[in-house]
Amino acid sequence: MQPARRALVPPFTVMTVLQAVAEARAQGRDVISLCAGEPGQGAPSAVRAAGARILTDGIPLGYSETRGIRPLREQLAGHYRRWYDLDLDPDQICVTTGSSGAFLLAFLAAFEPGDRVAVARPGYPAYVNILTSLGVEVVSLDTGASTRFQPTVPLLARAHAEAPLAGLVIASPANPTGTMIRDDELAAILAWAAEHDVRVVSDEIYHGVTFTGSPGTCAWSTSRDSIVISSFSKYWGMTGWRLGWMLMPDDLAGPIDALAGNLALCAPVPAQHAAIPAFTPEAYAECEAAVDGFAEARELVLAALPDLGWVDVAPADGAFYVYAGIAPLLGPYPDSVAWCRALLAEQDVALTPGVDFDPVHGHEHIRLSLAAGPDAVRAALPRILAFQAGLRAAVG
Secondary structure (H helix, E strand, C coil): CCCCHHHCCCCCHHHHHHHHHHHHHHCCCCCEECCCCCCCCCCCHHHHHHHHHHCCCCCCCCCCCCCCCHHHHHHHHHHHHHHHCCCCCHHHEEEECHHHHHHHHHHHHHCCCCCEEEEEECCCHHHHHHHHHCCCEEEEEECCHHHCCCCCHHHHHHHHHHCCCCEEEEECCCCCCCCCCCHHHHHHHHHHHHHCCCEEEEECCCCCCECCCCCCCCHHHCCCCCEEEEECCCCCCCHHHCCEEEECCHHHHHHHHHHHHHHCCCCCHHHHHHHHHHHCHHHHHHHHHHHHHHHHHHHHHHHHHHHHCCECCCCCCECCEEEEECHHHCCCCCCHHHHHHHHHHHHCEECEEHHHCCCCCHHHEEEEECCCCHHHHHHHHHHHHHHHHHHHHHHC
8 A cells, every 4th residue: 555645745854954953962962953943932921821720720621612712812803903903803713723724724725626826935845735735736936036035926927827826825924034025015916816816825923023113914904815824833932832823714714614623623722721811911022022032143144144155145024034045155065955964963053954945946045043042043153154164175
C-alpha cells in the first residue's frame, strides 16, 4: 500500500533546523537560534495566571460551541473595535485550533479541487502545502524586491488571464519577508478580486508586530467577502496554546461551522478561557513591550547590513523576520541549506534557509528571526560576520 498522493507534501525545513539546534544543545554547545518564528516572551502574565486558575476553579472544560466560547468571541469583537474601528457580531468569528486550523477550514469551505488559488512567492509554505493536499492548483506569483515581495494587481491580472483564479492568499505583514501591503495597494487588490469573483484569504496573524505606527489594516475594512485569519501565537506570544480565529463571510459561516464541528469539534477549551484576559490593558502593554524588543533587534540587523553584505533585503515593516539574499556570500556552498548548516556547525548560529519559502530562488536566500529578542541578535551578529569573513578568506 502507498500513502495518498495528497499526503506527499514536503516537510517544513525550519523544523529540521530546530532538530539540529536541539541536538547541538544536547552536546553542550552554546547555540543562538534565530530560525523560528516563536516570540520569546511567552503569554501575557494575566493569561498564564488564568490558565493556572482554570484547572482548579471548577470551570467546565468539556466541549465548547464549535465557534468558540461566546465570552472570548465578544472580547475578539471588542479587539476589532479597538484596533480597526470595526463593528463585528461575535457570531461572525470562529475560534480555531491555531491559525493552522483556520486555514484548513477556510480552504475547504472556499475552494473546490482543481480551483486555481494564487499565493505570493516567497511565502509561508503551509499555504501551498495545505492547498495542494486538498487538490487545489497553487499559482505562484513570483514577487521580488521590485514589488516589495507582495502581490500586485498586474501580477494577478496576468495569472487570471492564463486561466481564471478562484482565490488569493495574502499576508501583511508577511512571512518570511515582514513586508506589509500598503493601504492603497490592499484596496486595489480587494477591488480587483471583487470584480473578478476571486475569494481573498487574508493572513493577519502578525498584526500588532509592526514598525510602521499601525497594527496593520484589516481586509474587512474594505471587503467582508474576504476571509480574515489571525492568531494568539505572534503578538500575544501564545504559540503552544494553539488558539487562532477567523472572520467568516456570511456565505461561508454555515459551511465553516459544519466543517469545524466534524474536523475538530472545537478549539482547545482551557486555552479559550485563559485567553479572555489577553485583551486587558496590562496584557496589551506586555505585548507592546515585546514588540519594542523586536524593533530593537530589527535595528541591530539593519545597522549591520553594510558589514553583512546581504542583498535584496526585504523592507521588514512588521513580523519579526529579515529576509535577504546571500548569493555573493555562498562561497564554497551550493545553496542556502548548506550555508546555514555550516554556519550552525562553525559558529553555533541557526538561521533558516529560504528554500521553504521560495523553491525557485530560496536557495540563495536566508531568513533571520528576530523573535528571540535583541540580546540574542546582538550576540549572533559577530558570529555571522566571523563566519562570512572565513568564507571570504577561503575563496581568496
